[in-house]
Amino acid sequence: MTNRCTAIFDIGKTNKKLVVFDHKYQLVHQEKIQLAQGHDEDGFECEQIDLLEHWIFETLDRLLIELKIPITHLNFSTYGASLIHLSEKDEVLTPLYNYLKSVDEGYIEQWYADYGNGLNLDESLGSPRAGFLNSGMQLLWLSKTKPELFERIRWSLHLPQYLSFLIHGFKYAEYSSVGCHTALWDYRARDYHYWVEKEKLLSKFPPLINGSNSFKVQYENYELQVGTGIHDSSASLLPYIQCAHEKFILISTGTWVVVFFPFEDDHQMIEHPLKYLQVDSNETQAIRLLIGKEYEYQLEKISQKFEVETSALHELPLEKSRFEQMHTNTYFEFKHLDNNTDKDKVELSSPIQAIHQLNFELCEKLVQAMKIEPNSNMTIYIEGGLTKNKFFLTSLQKCLPKAKIFTASQALGTALGAALVLDESSRINFDFRANYKLIEYLND
Numbered sequence: 084m085t086n087r088c089t090a091i092f093d094i095g096k097t098n099k100k101l102v103v104f105d106h107k108y109q110l111v112h113q114e115k116i117q118l119a120q121g122h123d124e125d126g127f128e129c130e131q132i133d134l135l136e137h138w139i140f141e142t143l144d145r146l147l148i149e150l151k152i153p154i155t156h157l158n159f160s161t162y163g164a165s166l167i168h169l170s171e172k173d174e175v176l177t178p179l180y181n182y183l184k185s186v187d188e189g190y191i192e193q194w195y196a197d198y199g200n201g202l203n204l205d206e207s208l209g210s211p212r213a214g215f216l217n218s219g220m221q222l223l224w225l226s227k228t229k230p231e232l233f234e235r236i237r238w239s240l241h242l243p244q245y246l247s248f249l250i251h252g253f254k255y256a257e258y259s260s261v262g263c264h265t266a267l268w269d270y271r272a273r274d275y276h277y278w279v280e281k282e283k284l285l286s287k288f289p290p291l292i293n294g295s296n297s298f299k300v301q302y303e304n305y306e307l308q309v310g311t312g313i314h315d316s317s318a319s320l321l322p323y324i325q326c327a328h329e330k331f332i333l334i335s336t337g338t339w340v341v342v343f344f345p346f347e348d349d350h351q352m353i354e355h356p357l358k359y360l361q362v363d364s365n366e367t368q369a370i371r372l373l374i375g376k377e378y379e380y381q382l383e384k385i386s387q388k389f390e391v392e393t394s395a396l397h398e399l400p401l402e403k404s405r406f407e408q409m410h411t412n413t414y415f416e417f418k419h420l421d422n423n424t425d426k427d428k429v430e431l432s433s434p435i436q437a438i439h440q441l442n443f444e445l446c447e448k449l450v451q452a453m454k455i456e457p458n459s460n461m462t463i464y465i466e467g468g469l470t471k472n473k474f475f476l477t478s479l480q481k482c483l484p485k486a487k488i489f490t491a492s493q494a495l496g497t498a499l500g501a502a503l504v505l506d507e508s509s510r511i512n513f514d515f516r517a518n519y520k521l522i523e524y525l526n527d
Contacts, residue, residue: 089505090146090154091498092139092246093315094161096338098468099135101142102498103152110493112152114142123178130179132167136249147305156297158310159246160318160501162338163263164218167245168225168287169254171237177225179242182216190227191220198278207271209358209366210264217266222284239287243312251298251309254289259317261291262360270358270366294362295504310505316341316369317361318500319466325503326521329462332453335496336467340374342453343367362504370452374445375468377419381441389434396438401473405439406481415444442474443481450482462487464521466496476524492520 087106092099103112118138121131146152164182167175191212198204205211215221218241226233240248241260248254261275262268267284269276279285294317297310319335320343333343343359345367357369386393414431431437455461463486469475470490480488 086153087155088153089156089158089502090143090152091157091501092142092159092161093498093501094135094159094242094246095315096162099138100498101146102495102502103146103154104499104502108499108502110495112146112150121178123180123184125184127181127184129181129184130165132175132179135246139246139249144303147303154305154307156308156310156502156505157250158297158501158505159243159312160315160497161242161246161312163241163260163314163316164216164221164265165242166218166221166239167242168222168236169238169240170235176232176235180215180221182214182218182221184215186215186224186228188214190224194220194223194278207269208266208276209262209268209270210266211357213264216264218264219266219279219284222287223282226282226284236287238289239284240289241312241314243314245312247309247312250302250307251300253298255296255311256288256291257294257311257313257362258291258360258364259294259314259362260312261288262358262364262366263314263316264357264359264371268360273364293364297505308505310501313362313501313504314359315497316343317359317367318498318504319496320345320361320367321500321503322496323464323466331462331464334449334463334465334469336375336465336469338373338375339371340449340469341369341371342449343369372449372452373419374449377417378441378445380418381415385431385434385437385441388431389437391434396434397472397474399435399438401477402435402439403477405436406443406478409440409443412440413444414440417444417448420445420448438474439478442472443478446475446478446482449479455483457483458485459483460485460487462489464489464491465524466491467494470494480524488524489521490524492522 088111089104091102093102097117099116099118101114105111116138118134120128123129146154165179167179168177170176210217222239238254240254243260244255244257267275267279275285292311294311294313297308300307300309316335320333323333324345330346335341357371358366359369360366382393382396385396431440465488
């Protein structure tokens with residue numbers, strides 16, 4: 084075995100993964116786990132940060148001591164819009180609030196009134212109004228509703244930087260976390276928006292550094308080079324930027340589906356898009372839809388309706404002929420995409436019809452949001468969990484028949500990006516196409 088391995092903790096909302104690469108970024112070891120959720124003081128479901136920490140330390144110790152994998156580099160990629168608030172003594176002061184948490188938004192209404200026209204404000208922030216999904220609003224909410232607690236907060240760290248801090252002991256903010264739909268960053272001024280300082284939030288954030296920074300630390304009896312942590316969607320883009328020989332769109336799939344347009348000058352159809360800061364502080368245009376969560380919700384309903392396990396739905400055969408009749412009929416009322424809580428239409432006659440129809444309707448939603456003409460020629464890379472879903476990939480190809488759609492031979496883009504960012508020389512010389520074959524998905 085190589086004497087230089089990189090371990091990445093890839094922390095998603097649902098799945099927590101450990102991925103280990105050798106010095107040539109070949110997969111050495113991987114694990115996946117789902118951790119039990121807890122509840123905040125209002126009874127809303129949230130991540131149990133102590134449980135997550137325990138799993139990380141237990142896993143790292145097992146890698147080094149029991150499995151004797153020579154870990155020399157370590158980094159974290161996690162979901163965004165999540166803050167850990169620390170006291171002067173580094174005590175965790177609040178639950179890790181769920182970004183889907185709903186609160187009385189009177190203070191947000193006042194915020195928009197105080198800082199200008201909402202539309203213009205959204206454009207400068209690169210982040211449409213989205214409640215707690217704008218992580219800056221979480222901190223503002225604490226300042227307005229829990230002022231005594233807010234005063235005790237010395238540092239607010241986004242989740243990737245907090246997990247890295249647990250190992251290297253340094254507190255920093257990082258571009259890809261600060262610039263992922265937080266409402267904190269002014270994309271015109273290329274700095275924190277002035278409202279952050281005016282509301283006395285700026286002092287809660289530690290110094291801002293580039294995500295390619297790392298720190299040499301002694302962990303137990305092992306020397307590790309530990310990264311700053313990176314937002315998972317931005318991490319997933321890095322390997323594809325590295326290997327690009329032509330313009331492309333990246334669809335990063337998980338609980339959220341995030342569509343990146345790295346060559347945004349050629350894609351001006353989207354009104355008021357999201358913007359994401361990359362580790363080097365450059366920006367990328369994007370859109371996002373809660374397709375992963377919607378998909379799991381609808382799968383469960385199909386499972387209940389037809390009394391079949393959700394896992395068995397994916398084992399059903401792909402029948403391409405079914406897609407020819409789907410353009411005129413819609414069956415699903417989407418709870419998370421359309422905020423529609425009405426009962427689903429019930430004309431679906433079988434599980435196999437349902438799984439085909441669901442994926443097709445979700446892909447139609449996605450293509451509509453992307454503002455792409457159906458007959459456009461383009462290259463699309465798909466990363467994440469939906470790369471394993473034959474119904475989704477075929478549906479997307481039917482919606483965009485002239486597109487070249489590629490998936491990687493191994494869906495490791497997020498972890499790979501978090502690993503590559505630790506070593507600039509390796510990143511420059513790494514050939515993603517050669518190491519992780521990009522497979523064109525063809526219907527015919």
